[in-house]
Amino acid sequence: MIGRLFSKKQDHVEFEQVAMPQADALYGAALRMTRNPTQAEDLVQETLMRAYRFWHRFEQGTNIKAWLFRIQTNIFINRYRKRQTEQQVLDDRQIDDLLHRFAAEESTFLPPDTRDAFLKRVVGDEVMQALDDLPFEFRMTVLLADMHDLSYKEIAEVLDCPVGTVMSRLHRARKLLQARLFEYAVERGVIEAPEGVTADNVAELDAFRRRKKRAANE
Amino acid sequence: MSRIDCDDFKKFIDPYLDGEFDDRERADFDTHLAECAACRRHYEQQAWFLRSVRPALQRPTRLPPGARARLEASLRVAQRPARARRLARRLMIPLPALAVAGVVGLGVMPLTGFKPAPMVDDAIEQHCADFPVEFPSPEVAEVDTWFQDKVPFHMQAPAFPGDKVTLLGGRLSRIGGGEAGPSTRPAAYLMYSVGERKMTVLVFDGSDLKIANGEALRAGNKQVHVHDANGYQVALYQRGPLVYAVTSDLPQRDLLNLIGESL
Numbered sequence A: 001m002i003g004r005l006f007s008k009k010q011d012h013v014e015f016e017q018v019a020m021p022q023a024d025a026l027y028g029a030a031l032r033m034t035r036n037p038t039q040a041e042d043l044v045q046e047t048l049m050r051a052y053r054f055w056h057r058f059e060q061g062t063n064i065k066a067w068l069f070r071i072q073t074n075i076f077i078n079r080y081r082k083r084q085t086e087q088q089v090l091d092d093r094q095i096d097d098l099l100h101r102f103a104a105e106e107s108t109f110l111p112p113d114t115r116d117a118f119l120k121r122v123v124g125d126e127v128m129q130a131l132d133d134l135p136f137e138f139r140m141t142v143l144l145a146d147m148h149d150l151s152y153k154e155i156a157e158v159l160d161c162p163v164g165t166v167m168s169r170l171h172r173a174r175k176l177l178q179a180r181l182f183e184y185a186v187e188r189g190v191i192e193a194p195e196g197v198t199a200d201n202v203a204e205l206d207a208f209r210r211r212k213k214r215a216a217n218e
Numbered sequence B: 001m002s003r004i005d006c007d008d009f010k011k012f013i014d015p016y017l018d019g020e021f022d023d024r025e026r027a028d029f030d031t032h033l034a035e036c037a038a039c040r041r042h043y044e045q046q047a048w049f050l051r052s053v054r055p056a057l058q059r060p061t062r063l064p065p066g067a068r069a070r071l072e073a074s075l076r077v078a079q080r081p082a083r084a085r086r087l088a089r090r091l092m093i094p095l096p097a098l099a100v101a102g103v104v105g106l107g108v109m110p111l112t113g114f115k116p117a118p119m120v121d122d123a124i125e126q127h128c129a130d131f132p133v134e135f136p137s138p139e140v141a142e143v144d145t146w147f148q149d150k151v152p153f154h155m156q157a158p159a160f161p162g163d164k165v166t167l168l169g170g171r172l173s174r175i176g177g178g179e180a181g182p183s184t185r186p187a188a189y190l191m192y193s194v195g196e197r198k199m200t201v202l203v204f205d206g207s208d209l210k211i212a213n214g215e216a217l218r219a220g221n222k223q224v225h226v227h228d229a230n231g232y233q234v235a236l237y238q239r240g241p242l243v244y245a246v247t248s249d250l251p252q253r254d255l256l257n258l259i260g261e262s263l
């Protein structure tokens, strides 16, 4: 009994030393997952409490971040995501449009003399905004890879998907992120719109699709 | 001579940039990069993009002080000895609602309209048999520890959040069949109560198995294969080397929700 109490106490100390320092990182991730500060706080609270209950399952020497992110992702998917009103995420059509507009690598090539302007005028809060606009799976992959430097294998474990899926998602997600930032850059006159597809063309395309849809409904 | 072409290079540029390749793969890409100006330009652009964007993504965020204080308070509460033990003792009264009457014998009846899957049959049989638990405890950690030197695998009992599901305890068991034949393998048998109903879980080493039969469904993050037999649902899923066979007479949706939320 004494031994057990002692080990409980040890566990507690270990948890404080190993898991608790990740609270800020978990909160940062929770903000990107929920896009809502109150929900993000709740999510972190629930994640760390569950981690505490299952502390005996954490394998010392493995990546604590990956373990905690996995718990947090599980809770998020099962609890929050269901009742969350998905706000302002790019839908499939917008994604296709974006990828289509910036499909050719030339269209996302920044001439070296525009790079400074791009960094100064586009790379700031816009990056987070662009990330928040991505669909959940893409957002999570970028978050784990580029915000938290997890390996593909660790990401696969967090998101419970094959490593190949991580790779293809990351590829598409980074492309989308880039395309989104290039849109900002075009809007702000840092670079010119990729040839052939101007903002006007896209507007026309939208109008055309709306007309078609109306016709189909009549 | 380089073994990859420009399409490969572009397609796999992310793992290359992220240092995910082994030395040999990396060497192929290095070679192509040295030989191909177009890919060099593309690579340089992508590397520059990631270098520029990452600092913006990695700006630190702080958990607000109020939230941190709440978290620390919850941890102090959690540190106190659990009251759960008392609850467990109360729950150890055999579950009358499970009225063995209607169920007995069903497990050994031929399950009509059900493709014989020995493991599934066995799971239902054990579910219906209403074996007593050898080690009563509501604590997943305690049950895991109890199984530690009794089963030849690293036991991880599924834990269900919230208070819908209560762990009653575990017993040592075996599970029969598998595609290979009638051989049996050691298994951990767990019993839970879900409201008035019972749910049993058999956990065993299935690193040599591929779960394929049954209806493939998603439960949260998990890929689950569900067998429906005479009012029972048996949901099989794999977690690392372990296979979990969850049996109950809950509606399928409820069962999948529970499995989805489980850890």
Ligand SMILES: [Zn+2]
Residues within 6 Å of the ligand: B005, B006, B007, B009, B032, B036, B037, B038, B039, B040
């Ligand atoms: Zn090339």
